[in-house]
Amino acid sequence: METINVVAAIIIKNGKIFTTQRGYGKFKDGWEFPGGKIEEGETPQEALKREMKEELDTVIEVHKLLDTIEYDYPEFHLSMRCYLCSVIHGTLKLCEHKDAKWLGKDELNSVDWLPADIALIERLKRLL
Numbered sequence: 001m002e003t004i005n006v007v008a009a010i011i012i013k014n015g016k017i018f019t020t021q022r023g024y025g026k027f028k029d030g031w032e033f034p035g036g037k038i039e040e041g042e043t044p045q046e047a048l049k050r051e052m053k054e055e056l057d058t059v060i061e062v063h064k065l066l067d068t069i070e071y072d073y074p075e076f077h078l079s080m081r082c083y084l085c086s087v088i089h090g091t092l093k094l095c096e097h098k099d100a101k102w103l104g105k106d107e108l109n110s111v112d113w114l115p116a117d118i119a120l121i122e123r124l125k126r127l128l
């Protein structure tokens with residue numbers, strides 16, 4: 001099965017995590033962490049900075065790798081590196097997503113996550 005390498009940004013502020021909702025495509029309406037596919041020749045950190053600029057018009061600093069999610073979707077295997085990030089400048093403007101929310105520990109179960117993200121959520125609760 002094909003492996004898709006993805007990077008995702010975990011941005012935490014005032015005890016809440018920034019999450020976004022897909023506005024189109026196969027996973028439309030699902031909630032996720034901003035990011036996307038690593039392109040050829042890019043490091044994961046470069047890919048994440050590029051995706052954050054494209055999707056949210058925001059410049060970020062990439063900190064430590066929190067987790068790598070391995071998940072089998074029916075059509076592909078997802079390998080998703082999740083990095084703790086912080087905003088350097090920009091307002092997290094929704095250029096591609098439908099909606100966004102800052103979710104606290106007790107609110108993390110209130111949205112419909114993409115299937116691969118469910119395993120990450122329990123780990124994140126311990127960080128908040």
Ligand SMILES: Nc1nc2c([nH]c(=O)n2[C@H]2C[C@H](O)[C@@H](COP(=O)(O)OP(=O)(O)OP(=O)(O)O)O2)c(=O)[nH]1
Pocket residue numbers: 004006007008027031032033034035036037038051078080114115116117
């Ligand atoms: N960004 C992101 N993608 C996720 C998460 N969870 C999850 O299963 N995915 C999956 C959905 C997609 O199949 C894949 C990300 O690909 P994408 O479509 O966002 O990548 P991209 O921005 O490079 O998109 P494109 O140019 O191919 O349209 O990873 C998540 O939390 N964040």
